[in-house]
Amino acid sequence: MDDVKKLPSEIKSIWRLDAGINFISLLIVALIVWLIRLATSGSFKTVLTTTISIILGAALVILLIQLALIPYRWNFWTYYIDERQVQLHHGYFFRKQIIIPIARIQNVTLKQGPILHWKNLQKVIIVTAAGSSEISGIKSSEADDLKELIMKLAREARNDL
Template identity: 30%
Template sequence: MQNAKHLSQKGLTVWRIYGLIQTLVLLLLAVGVGAFNYFFFETTWIYVVAVTILILLGVAIIGIIPNVRWKRWRYEVREHEIEYQHGLFVIKRTIIPMVRVQHVDSEQGPILRNYHLASIHISTAATQHTIPFLNEQEAEAMRMRISELARVAEDDV
């Protein structure tokens, strides 16, 4: 991918927020298991194990994984295809021919809206592809460009 682009730097912050939410859910589960253990088994070593695991998972989910994901995400929109790749151990590289594109949507939830980001969803007959965390203006321009290129590619066939 010669002219590949990265996702927005703000995407790192959004991934960290998602990680924080996941960690809080895990914390609630750990508190529930701890309360169950305290009332029925009265052992304290399980608290130490649960807190240690939760701290390690929190550091990974909030601190490490978003950086790795951001560094590995690349995308490129060319005249005849869209290409993107991501992954650490298993690198997934996808090429979507423009003639296969049926429609393109942009999506923006409350967290993305707060950071002025949007995700692009590209639909073909059989699959759905997503390019996350693009700046709002870039996402809208990309959506329009892909729609235009797909229309031109369809006319050529």
């Protein structure tokens, strides 16, 4: 695994679904405000109507931005593993590079919810004493191999200290 890897393209559909869930959540908030509006009268009704419009407009803008940025997000999310470190790179406007020394890794956890399971992906969580970092979605078979590789490298690095 000496080369820079990208997330599998299946993660894009997960991100699209996530954007849709966020959109639906905001629609539910707008519906609740609309129901409150029906129960009120007077000038407060105008405030609630404006609030509903703002929520719906924000929901649509957020959905469109999230969907438009998925290709960029996928292109700029990479990871690299060698015998000394794990590097995670992500971000399109504000680049973030996380370098985790192999010797500092305490645990590697695989996590898979129903949405990731649907696309046969798993989240790889790398835990150190300082916190944790994650690789958003790796194919399940590759995630198991990645976990074993990182833990093997971590054991070897600790034995060298």
